[in-house]
Amino acid sequence: MNRKQKIMLLRIILAAVLMALLHFIPSSGILRFILYLVPYLIVGYDILRKAVRGIIRGQVFDECFLMAVATVGAIALALYEKSSDYTEAIAVMLFYQIGELFQSYAVGKSRKNITELMDIRPDYANIERDGGLEKIDPDDVSIGSIIVVQPGEKVPIDGIVTEGSSSLNTSALTGESMPRNIETGDEIISGSINMTGVLKIRTTKEFGESTVSKILDLVENASSRKSKSEDFISKFARVYTPAVCIGALLLALLPPFISIVMGSPAGWETWIYRALTFLVISCPCALVISIPLSFFAGIGGASKAGILVKGSNYLETLSKTKTVVFDKTGTLTKGVFEVNGIHHGRIPDAAIIEYAALAESASSHPIARSLIDEYGKPIERDRVKNIREISGSGIIAEVDGHVTACGNDKLMRTLGIEYIPCHSTGTIIHVALDGEYTGHIVISDTVKPHAAEAVKALRNSGIRNIVMLTGDDAKVAERVASSLKIDTVYSNLLPSDKVSKVEELLGSEGKSKLAFVGDGINDAPVLSRADIGIAMGAMGSDAAIEAADVVLMDDDPMKIPKAINISRKCLKIVYENIVFAIGIKILCLILGAMGIANMWLAIFADVGVMIIAVLNAIRALFVRKL
Ligand code: ADP
Numbered sequence: 249m250n251r252k253q254k255i256m257l258l259r260i261i262l263a264a265v266l267m268a269l270l271h272f273i274p275s276s277g278i279l280r281f282i283l284y285l286v287p288y289l290i291v292g293y294d295i296l297r298k299a300v301r302g303i304i305r306g307q308v309f310d311e312c313f314l315m316a317v318a319t320v321g322a323i324a325l326a327l328y329e330k331s332s333d334y335t336e337a338i339a340v341m342l343f344y345q346i347g348e349l350f351q352s353y354a355v356g357k358s359r360k361n362i363t364e365l366m367d368i369r370p371d372y373a374n375i376e377r378d379g380g381l382e383k384i385d386p387d388d389v390s391i392g393s394i395i396v397v398q399p400g401e402k403v404p405i406d407g408i409v410t411e412g413s414s415s416l417n418t419s420a421l422t423g424e425s426m427p428r429n430i431e432t433g434d435e436i437i438s439g440s441i442n443m444t445g446v447l448k449i450r451t452t453k454e455f456g457e458s459t460v461s462k463i464l465d466l467v468e469n470a471s472s473r474k475s476k477s478e479d480f481i482s483k484f485a486r487v488y489t490p491a492v493c494i495g496a497l498l499l500a501l502l503p504p505f506i507s508i509v510m511g512s513p514a515g516w517e518t519w520i521y522r523a524l525t526f527l528v529i530s531c532p533c534a535l536v537i538s539i540p541l542s543f544f545a546g547i548g549g550a551s552k553a554g555i556l557v558k559g560s561n562y563l564e565t566l567s568k569t570k571t572v573v574f575d576k577t578g579t580l581t582k583g584v585f586e587v588n589g590i591h592h593g594r595i596p597d598a599a600i601i602e603y604a605a606l607a608e609s610a611s612s613h614p615i616a617r618s619l620i621d622e623y624g625k626p627i628e629r630d631r632v633k634n635i636r637e638i639s640g641s642g643i644i645a646e647v648d649g650h651v652t653a654c655g656n657d658k659l660m661r662t663l664g665i666e667y668i669p670c671h672s673t674g675t676i677i678h679v680a681l682d683g684e685y686t687g688h689i690v691i692s693d694t695v696k697p698h699a700a701e702a703v704k705a706l707r708n709s710g711i712r713n714i715v716m717l718t719g720d721d722a723k724v725a726e727r728v729a730s731s732l733k734i735d736t737v738y739s740n741l742l743p744s745d746k747v748s749k750v751e752e753l754l755g756s757e758g759k760s761k762l763a764f765v766g767d768g769i770n771d772a773p774v775l776s777r778a779d780i781g782i783a784m785g786a787m788g789s790d791a792a793i794e795a796a797d798v799v800l801m802d803d804d805p806m807k808i809p810k811a812i813n814i815s816r817k818c819l820k821i822v823y824e825n826i827v828f829a830i831g832i833k834i835l836c837l838i839l840g841a842m843g844i845a846n847m848w849l850a851i852f853a854d855v856g857v858m859i860i861a862v863l864n865a866i867r868a869l870f871v872r873k874l
């Protein structure tokens with residue numbers, strides 16, 4: 249509890265004790281009124297002040313206004329009736345404040361919970377200086393510096409390990425509890441915790457551009473993107489409060505007026521009391537607080553599982569997803585190709601690999617990485633010039649002065665180079681030098697271990713349509729699709745074809761939503777075109793973090809059904825709260841208008857509904873292990 253909350257608690261206790269004492273002290277008349285005014289003001293003075301301020305500012309209709317009018321009205325009525333029963337007004341204020349205190353405590357608690365989950369912000373970076381370690385602000389570390397990370401410390405900045413080996417705990421980022429081993433030469437991503445060995449890291453990014461900063465930005469901004477349900481609630485509150493005020497006014501005036509016309513006694517007291525009760529009942533706090541809190545908790549729970557959702561609107565859309573479209577390479581497959589063979593070589597095999605690897609040296613495509621690995625020697629960048637990457641086709645570059653073309657059938661056809669088609673299954677990379685065909689490299693990729701399971705889990709949770717798109721050729725595509733039991737496949741697509749395919753599928757969707765899952769390499773346009781773009785394995789890939797709406801921190805396909813289940817659970821909680829809160833409200837309003845509910849019941853209903861709704865909202869924070 250913070251200081252403000254403690255003071256509130258003290259005020260509540262003090263007022264309650266005073267009220268109980270006054271109950272046993274006989275008093276009457278004006279003295280009694282003044283005595284009772286003390287606990288009332290102790291517990292409610294800030295509400296009265298806010299109500300007056302609201303009226304002055306012209307923003308009349310808020311909860312404070314409702315509470316102020318209802319309680320002041322009840323006191324005035326007691327004075328007028330000479331009943332001297334002021335406890336009701338004090339109790340209403342008291343319970344309202346208990347509700348407010350609980351709510352601020354719950355919100356603070358869940359916020360703290362989420363920031364704890366996202367406790368990846370590094371406070372310092374160690375730099376070696378004069379034989380010792382110096383702690384400096386990560387913001388002040390320039391690219392290419394050597395930093396030292398000791399066991400138990402967070403990796404502050406992205407980089408490459410230059411010395412040491414260790415295992416990393418990435419659970420705060422990915423939700424994955426298995427430690428990840430890392431050694432000299434590996435890329436290392438900020439936000440993970442170094443567990444066993446001392447690591448020296450050459451930084452490749454500034455702190456502000458490092459993964460950890462990007463992720464924190466993303467999480468912190470998530471609550472600013474509002475969902476339709478939240479919009480609905482704030483619009484609802486805007487019309488609702490004035491509506492109930494008018495309702496209360498009518499309730500106070502109309503029946504007595506009718507009675508007078510009919511010639512019977514007006515019964516002002518009864519109807520004014522009912523109108524005041526009506527005001528207390530109508531307070532919309534449960535809704536106003538629990539809906540955003542549910543989304544907040546849902547986003548927090550998801551990030552605990554390594555699923556970053558950029559806003560509650562995306563959580564809402566995700567829950568309505570009925571079609572999931574996958575990219576193949578790097579999403580369903582590992583994207584780590586192995587060279588299976590080199591066919592029809594017109595120059596030595598080693599030379600073909602060398603040209604290919606050099607031409608690919610600047611590409612981030614998984615194919616490029618695999619060819620560079622196969623080559624195995626350091627890349628001499630000055631041998632390569634004029635690199636042109638043709639997305640979805642391949643690469644053209646000058647290597648040692650020879651124009652090297654390296655890519656699929658499509659690339660060869662556009663360049664007018666006669667190629668020898670390959671009959672083995674695998675991704676075929678043709679290589680040509682100065683327009684002359686020199687042979688092709690057959691590479692193959694393996695399906696990710698959880699891919700088939702993920703497809704099955706998606707089917708089980710009611711995803712009607714599962715589609716795979718790929719720029720690879722039909723044979724490879726068919727093989728992957730049949731091993732995963734995906735029935736709709738489109739192959740030989742350029743990145744722009746993928747966009748039009750997704751648009752086509754979007755057109756046939758109707759009201760349900762389409763999610764596209766990619767790895768962020770050359771599929772950013774599709775990620776942003778789909779209703780929901782999900783980037784996987786995004787740790788360290790800026791493009792993916794930027795383009796996607798949902799970012800999966802590791803590349804496990806099981807995260808997709810999990811993300812959908814989390815979103816559905818969260819939305820279910822949101823709807824439960826909306827229905828529950830509005831339902832109870834309407835019931836109490838009717839009872840209040842009929843004179844069955846008094847102010848006591850009204851305030852219990854209001855605070856009770858709010859507490860239940862908030863507890864329900866917090867459920868969204870807890871994600872079952874899948
Ligand atoms: P996917 O849709 O499976 O992710 P891409 O659109 O990334 O595939 O690539 C489609 C095809 O284009 C690849 O199978 C390959 O034949 C060719 N290609 C793309 N980039 C490269 C590259 N850098 N080098 C060689 N071939 C490439």
Ligand code: MG
Binds near residue numbers: 575577578769771
């Ligand atoms: Mg791809």
